[in-house]
Amino acid sequence: MGLLHRRRDVTVDDAVHRTAELDAARAEGARAGRALQRAQAALDSLPVGVVMVDARGHVVSRNASTHVAGAHGEVLVQEAIDRHVEAALAGRESQSAVELFGPPRRVLQVRGIPQPDGGALVVVDDVSERARLDTVRTDFVANISHELKTPVGALAVLAEALADEDDPEVMRRLAGKLVDEAHRAAAAIDDLLELSRIELGGRAGHELVQVVTVVREAAVRSLAGAEQRDIRVDVDEPSPDLCVRGDRRQLVSALANLIDNAVKYSEAGGDVFVSAPVRDGDVELTVRDRGIGIPTRDLDRIFERFYRVDRARSRETGGTGLGLAIVRHVATNHDGDVRVSSEEGEGSTFVLAIPAVVPASDPAGAHEDDEHDRPDEETFG
Amino acid sequence: MDELRRTYHHDLDHAKDELVRLAAVVTESIPRATAVLLEGDLEGADYIIRGDDEIDARSMDLEERCYEILALQAPVARDLRQVIALLKMVAEVERSADLLCNICKAARRIYGHELDPKLRGIIARMGEQAQQLYEAAIESFIENDAAKAAAIDDMDSYLDGLQKQFVQAIFESHAAGRIDLQVAVQLAVVARFYERIGDHAVNIGERVRFVVTGWLPEHKGAERFRHRVEVTGEIPRIPTGPVELHGTGAADGVVGDDAG
Numbered sequence: 001m002g003l004l005h006r007r008r009d010v011t012v013d014d015a016v017h018r019t020a021e022l023d024a025a026r027a028e029g030a031r032a033g034r035a036l037q038r039a040q041a042a043l044d045s046l047p048v049g050v051v052m053v054d055a056r057g058h059v060v061s062r063n064a065s066t067h068v069a070g071a072h073g074e075v076l077v078q079e080a081i082d083r084h085v086e087a088a089l090a091g092r093e094s095q096s097a098v099e100l101f102g103p104p105r106r107v108l109q110v111r112g113i114p115q116p117d118g119g120a121l122v123v124v125d126d127v128s129e130r131a132r133l134d135t136v137r138t139d140f141v142a143n144i145s146h147e148l149k150t151p152v153g154a155l156a157v158l159a160e161a162l163a164d165e166d167d168p169e170v171m172r173r174l175a176g177k178l179v180d181e182a183h184r185a186a187a188a189i190d191d192l193l194e195l196s197r198i199e200l201g202g203r204a205g206h207e208l209v210q211v212v213t214v215v216r217e218a219a220v221r222s223l224a225g226a227e228q229r230d231i232r233v234d235v236d237e238p239s240p241d242l243c244v245r246g247d248r249r250q251l252v253s254a255l256a257n258l259i260d261n262a263v264k265y266s267e268a269g270g271d272v273f274v275s276a277p278v279r280d281g282d283v284e285l286t287v288r289d290r291g292i293g294i295p296t297r298d299l300d301r302i303f304e305r306f307y308r309v310d311r312a313r314s315r316e317t318g319g320t321g322l323g324l325a326i327v328r329h330v331a332t333n334h335d336g337d338v339r340v341s342s343e344e345g346e347g348s349t350f351v352l353a354i355p356a357v358v359p360a361s362d363p364a365g366a367h368e369d370d371e372h373d374r375p376d377e378e379t380f381g
Numbered sequence: 382m383d384e385l386r387r388t389y390h391h392d393l394d395h396a397k398d399e400l401v402r403l404a405a406v407v408t409e410s411i412p413r414a415t416a417v418l419l420e421g422d423l424e425g426a427d428y429i430i431r432g433d434d435e436i437d438a439r440s441m442d443l444e445e446r447c448y449e450i451l452a453l454q455a456p457v458a459r460d461l462r463q464v465i466a467l468l469k470m471v472a473e474v475e476r477s478a479d480l481l482c483n484i485c486k487a488a489r490r491i492y493g494h495e496l497d498p499k500l501r502g503i504i505a506r507m508g509e510q511a512q513q514l515y516e517a518a519i520e521s522f523i524e525n526d527a528a529k530a531a532a533i534d535d536m537d538s539y540l541d542g543l544q545k546q547f548v549q550a551i552f553e554s555h556a557a558g559r560i561d562l563q564v565a566v567q568l569a570v571v572a573r574f575y576e577r578i579g580d581h582a583v584n585i586g587e588r589v590r591f592v593v594t595g596w597l598p599e600h601k602g603a604e605r606f607r608h609r610v611e612v613t614g615e616i617p618r619i620p621t622g623p624v625e626l627h628g629t630g631a632a633d634g635v636v637g638d639d640a641g
């Protein structure tokens with residue numbers, strides 16, 4: 001009986017003790033689990049892909065950034081990861097780049113690093129943006145020298161020729177060409193100044209601007225060019241109530257740039273459509289043409305300064321290669337956005353989206369703006 | 382036996398992985414070849430043409446591995462279909478890579494000639510569509526998805542339509558004197574290459590369906606033919622049954638059906 005008692009005592013004690021131990025272990029386990037979850041969540045939010053492999057080649061951990069969109073891209077990246085795991089398990093450090101042609105073009109740097117415990121770590125770094133910026137920079141330097149040096153070089157040559165010339169007829173012709181080239185250089189510099197003004201200006205002004213006046217003014221400005229090329233500019237005018245907040249001069253300049261482009265790249269006798277529908281709270285200043293279109297590959301680059309889809313044609317079409325860069329900055333200054341969709345041979349559609357102002361909120365302001373529309377042209381600048 | 386099966390599945394998985402990788406290389410090369418053509422990128426052309434040698438070598442290795450599996454593991458039923466399908470698909474992928482080389486060679490021949498924006502637009506769309514078909518083929522293969530595989534066929538009809546549209550555009554361009562006859566002929570052939578790449582993607586999809594369901598579109602035609610022979614008593618020009626020369630057997634029967 002005594003024995004039984006004692007034994008029971010021991011058992012209860014033991015049980016209590018064990019339960020406490022178990023609870024502690026369980027809590028410890030839960031803590032470790034939570035820590036692991038946190039670590040995995042942190043890894044997943046990293047922009048760098050990380051794969052950890054143990055010495056036997058089993059994947060211990062892998063984060064979300066090691067996956068890329070598209071079945072075939074995923075397969076190609078996986079192939080590179082496998083290769084580097086193998087190298088790292090053999091104790092070698094290795095590195096290679098996987099280029100996915102896109103569009104959008106992507107460059108992923110994959111690196112295998114041997115670990116002290118005999119395992120391997122593979123890091124996948126998306127360097128697409130860096131690669132893109134590098135291209136933009138080199139192209140920018142090449143393009144700006146092309147745009148500025150060409151007219152200046154022409155001026156020098158023409159001036160030299162003029163100095164050696166006696167025939168008044170030839171002199172007159174050379175002088176005429178000098179003037180043309182000087183205008184060209186001046187236009188490039190004007191555009192550059194305009195662009196830096198818009199760039200430095202930051203957020204545009206807060207005047208209420210009637211969209212219909214922007215559309216009208218921009219269309220009028222492009223009229224001469226359109227008539228010259230026998231192109232009809234079809235304007236679907238928005239309601240006079242529709243307003244946006246910002247700088248009217250900038251908006252007109254941006255829209256006129258878009259219309260000019262549409263006219264330039266349309267075939268003679270074609271049509272250009274301008275409209276300003278409201279979608280999701282934005283006024284979408286839309287310019288659509290049925291011209292030659294833009295190659296898919298160039299679509300995300302055309303808003304860069306001096307970028308040309310076809311440099312051979314740039315003298316033919318005129319312009320300085322800054323128009324779309326200006327449009328993009330105007331969009332940014334107005335908390336807006338500029339988008340393009342295009343198909344070669346079918347035409348392009350540019351949309352400059354600017355947050356719309358609900359007409360009822362400030363009808364007096366809109367009206368006031370309307371009244372001062374023409375006489376105070378300069379004060380809007 | 383368990384050990385044997387494990388080796389079989391291990392080998393088969395490896396072979397499947399390699400096929401997916403080869404198909405991924407082809408998928409990635411389609412937009413590159415299109416850019417070579419549209420931008421006259423001779424360096425890019427070289428890159429793709431040289432890359433084809435690697436695809437050839439890897440395809441042959443993969444084929445060899447499939448033969449080994451057949452010889453050493455003698456798979457049956459779905460497993461057998463799986464290996465046979467792999468063998469057929471390797472050929473499709475390898476041929477598609479060749480067609481991409483042909484596009485690059487055509488790009489070299491028409492180097493320096495300007496193309497109409499309309500022609501360029503359709504070429505770009507054909508390239509995109511061919512890539513999408515291949516992407517879908519890879520996905521259906523990885524996921525063993527017969528429904529997705531069946532959808533590739535519908536996608537292909539859009540590519541076929543583009544090819545016809547392209548040929549029409551070539552005629553128009555030529556009539557307007559904007560394109561040399563020589564270039565026009567090269568381009569017509571290029572359109573055919575894209576169309577064929579699409580067909581190969583469709584074939585891969587059909588093989589996926591074959592693995593999953595055991596059915597091939599060719600079965601319909603074969604069935605019609607057998608029925609006709611039965612009803613009319615016509616003497617087939619080619620023997621329909623197992624070929625006597627190599628003896629008979631279940632495997633021969635399968636191969637005979639495929640040819641039909």
